[in-house]
Amino acid sequence: xxxxxxxxxxxxxxxxxxxxxxxxxxxxxxxxxxxxxxxxxxxxxxxxxxxxxxxxxxxxxxxxxxx
Numbered sequence: 001x002x003x004x005x006x007x008x009x010x011x012x013x014x015x016x017x018x019x020x021x022x023x024x025x026x027x028x029x030x031x032x033x034x035x036x037x038x039x040x041x042x043x044x045x046x047x048x049x050x051x052x053x054x055x056x057x058x059x060x061x062x063x064x065x066x067x
Contacts, residue, residue, distance in 0.1 A: 009063035016056025023049030 026045035029035040 007062075009059045009066065012055050012059025012062060014059075016052045016054070016059060019048045019052025019055060021052075023047075023052055 023045050026035065026041060026048070030037050030041065030045075035041065
């Protein structure tokens with residue numbers, strides 16, 4: 001039975017992809033004027049993008065290592 005803390009490669013890849021998309025959408029919405037500009041939000045967007053990239057790459061590494 002899957003738990004919330006499964007460390008499967010697919011889960012890391014999916015979570016990384018979602019974080020990358022959110023990290024991309026926030027600056028887009030800020031530029032379009034739908035979300036107010038702020039340094040904190042820009043930093044959060046950068047952190048989400050970086051974390052998503054790291055999680056996705058770790059998932060790909062886990063997947064390649066298991067094969």
